[in-house]
Amino acid sequence: MPIIPSLLDTDLYKFTMMQAVLHQHPGAQVEYLFRCRSPGVDLAPHLDAISAQIDALCALRMRPDELGYLRGLRFIKPDFVDFLGLFQFDRKYVQLRRSDTEPGGIELRLRGPWLHTILFEVPLLAIVSEVYMRAEHGPADRDEGLRRLHAKAVRLRDAVGFEDCTLTDFGTRRRWSHAWHDEVVVQLRETLGTRFAGTSNVHFAMKHGLVPQGTMAHEWLQAFQALGPRLRDSQVAAFDSWAREYRGDLGIALTDVIGLEAFLRDFDLYFCKLFDGMRHDSGDPFEWGERIIAHLHAHRIDPMTRTLVFSDGLDMERVMALYAHFRGRCRMSFGVGTHLTNDLGPKALQIVLKMVRCNGQPVAKLSDTPGKTMCDDPGYLAYLRQVFAVPAAEP
Known part of the structure; x- marks a missing residue:
């Protein structure tokens, strides 16, 4: 049974950002990287189940009633709804495999046009979370x-x-x-x-x-x-x-x-x-x-x-x-x-899927909580700190 039943099963800000991308930066190319912040979690055994759910996600299309609902939101423009009527996730933008560097970890990356990858983040994380919780802890209490x-x-x-x-x-x-x-x-x-x-x-x-x-x-x-x-x-x-x-x-x-x-x-x-x-x-x-x-x-x-x-x-x-x-x-x-x-007894996964590159250049989230900073290029992170006069975090 599909974990994600609808393309609307995501957060509103993905659609609001996607609309702005369509109108202002439709050609931007991006890369996202998955990270599990929970220590000692073994996700590798669940790769096949996660992959199958991604395939199911890529089969979804917007229904007429869903498009009508979006059209009724005052800040959603008609041309964007028309675009969503044609939209479908494309599996070729998703790279999923066992991690070579992290025991029990998985490597999950998105690479492709921002306009066609931006909606992946929330449902992919929901898929990883539900597959793991169900497999490791059984039915919800x-x-x-x-x-x-x-x-x-x-x-x-x-x-x-x-x-x-x-x-x-x-x-x-x-x-x-x-x-x-x-x-x-x-x-x-x-x-x-x-x-x-x-x-x-x-x-x-x-x-x-x-x-x-x-x-x-x-x-x-x-x-x-x-x-x-x-x-x-x-x-x-x-x-x-x-x-x-x-x-x-x-x-x-x-x-x-x-x-x-x-x-x-x-x-x-x-x-x-x-x-x-x-x-x-x-x-x-x-x-x-x-x-x-x-x-x-x-x-x-x-x-x-x-x-x-x-x-x-x-x-x-x-x-x-x-x-x-x-x-x-x-x-x-x-x-x-x-x-x-996700508060039913077992501890929830701390997982994120963040943008790390745009148009071939590194980008970063330089968080006020050091453990939430995310960038795959230490040199760029140091440069970003220098440009914005942000001191390095205390060790």
């Missing part, structure tokens, strides 16, 4: 999963002073399974009501009448390190291009592609006025929030008119602590992933 999920949702629902604290499901990539993800979304909607803001997963948003959530991911800014005009101006160019595509819509800026310090230097008064908020995805979230608020004050922007989106490895305790800390000082939103969609 539904009762235990529901017990844990209900306790989290009720804790937030019944907390005094948290009536405006809302959650969004960000858990597609590392979920236990598609079926469990579906149950999570239903349970959160029923328990939290309006405090459940929606889901990043377009398939479940369509199925359950929820708001699909998302704007941009790291790869959008990473690609501009190679797309120009020059490396030092890459973040500014990426934000300018995004604003040109969406004209004030989808205005949440990602802050940690080259680190917060470099972001703040580039995110001047123009961008502070133009964008609706910023998203945190690495580093200390309390320090990050304080610095973002100070930055807005310095540019005479009321933080209560902007949204701070927290999305880095959140659990319910961290969500509530952040909300209590920043309550009344800014708007907030919380994107919670693995803690919701």
Whole structure:
């Protein structure tokens, strides 16, 4: 049975970025690299199962009702929907084999046109996660999963002073399974009501009448390190291009592609006025929030008119602590992933699939959390640090 039943079974920001790629950089060539951050995980025995699911993924096409749903989203343009009506994954862009350097590891790379590879990331990660969890741990312990999920949702629902604290499901990539993800979304909607803001997963948003959530991911800014005009101006160019595509819509800026310090230097008064908020995805979230608020004050922007989106490895305790800390000082939103969609007992895989090259040139994610930095060219990483005056991480 296919793990991915629909081309909509992915995060909204893949479609929003893909639309911008179609309109602005349809000829860009890219490479993505898979990494498993969980130590001691043996994925090699599951290669055949993963490969079979990739074949099934490549057989999918958009259904008329799915195209109609996308056409109804205000920021999706008709020509992009027409393109998606013709779109199909192509297996020739996927390289999958046993790793030569990592015991038990797999080598998973994507190479090809950005326009035709950009949608692969989320379903490929969901496939790896579900194949592994099912093979290593058997059927999901539904009762235990529901017990844990209900306790989290009720804790937030019944907390005094948290009536405006809302959650969004960000858990597609590392979920236990598609079926469990579906149950999570239903349970959160029923328990939290309006405090459940929606889901990043377009398939479940369509199925359950929820708001699909998302704007941009790291790869959008990473690609501009190679797309120009020059490396030092890459973040500014990426934000300018995004604003040109969406004209004030989808205005949440990602802050940690080259680190917060470099972001703040580039995110001047123009961008502070133009964008609706910023998203945190690495580093200390309390320090990050304080610095973002100070930055807005310095540019005479009321933080209560902007949204701070927290999305880095959140659990319910961290969500509530952040909300209590920043309550009344800014708007907030919380994107919670693995803690919701893969918390049934066994430990979830920490897996990523990140862009490492664009148009033959290395690109990097220089994270505020050192372990999340990703680049396959140490020389380029050192150069990026030099250009943006980002010191090397402490050993």
